[in-house]
Amino acid sequence: MRIILLGPPGSGKGTQGKLIEKKYKVPHISTGDLLRKEVEEGTPLGKEAEAIMRRGELVSDDVMIKMIWERVIQSEYQKGYVLDGFPRTIAQAQKLEEVDQKHDEVAIEIHLSDQTVLERLASRRVCPHCERIYNLLLQPPIKNEHCDKCAAKLIQREDDRPEVIKDRLKVYHQQTKPLIDHYSQKKVFFRIDGQASIEDIFMKICLILDKKFANSTEAAVTE
Numbered sequence: 001m002r003i004i005l006l007g008p009p010g011s012g013k014g015t016q017g018k019l020i021e022k023k024y025k026v027p028h029i030s031t032g033d034l035l036r037k038e039v040e041e042g043t044p045l046g047k048e049a050e051a052i053m054r055r056g057e058l059v060s061d062d063v064m065i066k067m068i069w070e071r072v073i074q075s076e077y078q079k080g081y082v083l084d085g086f087p088r089t090i091a092q093a094q095k096l097e098e099v100d101q102k103h104d105e106v107a108i109e110i111h112l113s114d115q116t117v118l119e120r121l122a123s124r125r126v127c128p129h130c131e132r133i134y135n136l137l138l139q140p141p142i143k144n145e146h147c148d149k150c151a152a153k154l155i156q157r158e159d160d161r162p163e164v165i166k167d168r169l170k171v172y173h174q175q176t177k178p179l180i181d182h183y184s185q186k187k188v189f190f191r192i193d194g195q196a197s198i199e200d201i202f203m204k205i206c207l208i209l210d211k212k213f214a215n216s217t218e219a220a221v222t223e
């Protein structure tokens with residue numbers, strides 16, 4: 001099964017992606033995390049992507065498709081995977097369907113209003129060390145702005161600054177929202193209210209996935 005998580009920045013795709021990975025034993029691919037790693041390591045791709053990401057714009061389809069393609073052909077992805085942050089354009093979705101015709105597909109949107117996105121991202125913090133995500137209001141760390149797991153001082157992502165969030169939302173509405181129509185037409189689209197708790201959202205995702213796996217030739221491997 002190819003599980004595609006859609007939703008604006010800050011809707012919790014990363015958190016849910018990791019939960020799905022753990023329960024269904026399918027690798028979680030976050031293109032945002034992969035790009036941030038390239039930036040951190042100072043690779044040519046990282047250097048190219050850094051300024052684009054800082055402005056909240058999209059990295060080119062060609063670069064992103066290559067990044068996904070290199071992964072999905074590997075053996076560990078053959079039993080399926082969960083995508084977070086990809087596809088972000090219709091061109092990416094079409095290319096993905098072309099390069100991986102093996103898996104059934106399901107697209108789940110975690111829906112949030114723009115206002116909630118702005119509020120949430122302003123209080124999102126990440127651990128620069130282990131990449132654990134916190135929200136100072138909804139999921140605060142135990143010790144003020146330090147990671148519970150590795151004690152590093154939490155940071156705000158460059159592109160979570162309010163002025164960049166507005167641009168990211170604009171890009172989401174213009175380029176990524178058309179994917180909702182794309183997957184609706186393919187009858188593989190589901191929408192979940194992103195205001196619910198992490199546990200409730202995950203429960204709803206599991207209901208969708210369990211049903212999908214039950215109707216699919218692909219078997220789910222769960223904990």
Ligand code: AMP
Pocket residue numbers: 009031032033035052053054056057058059060064084085086087088092159168
């Ligand atoms: P994310 O962590 O998913 O919010 O991604 C952070 C940033 O990485 C985005 O604002 C884009 O600049 C870039 N990015 C991540 N995934 C993609 C993609 N599929 N296509 C183009 N740019 C992407």
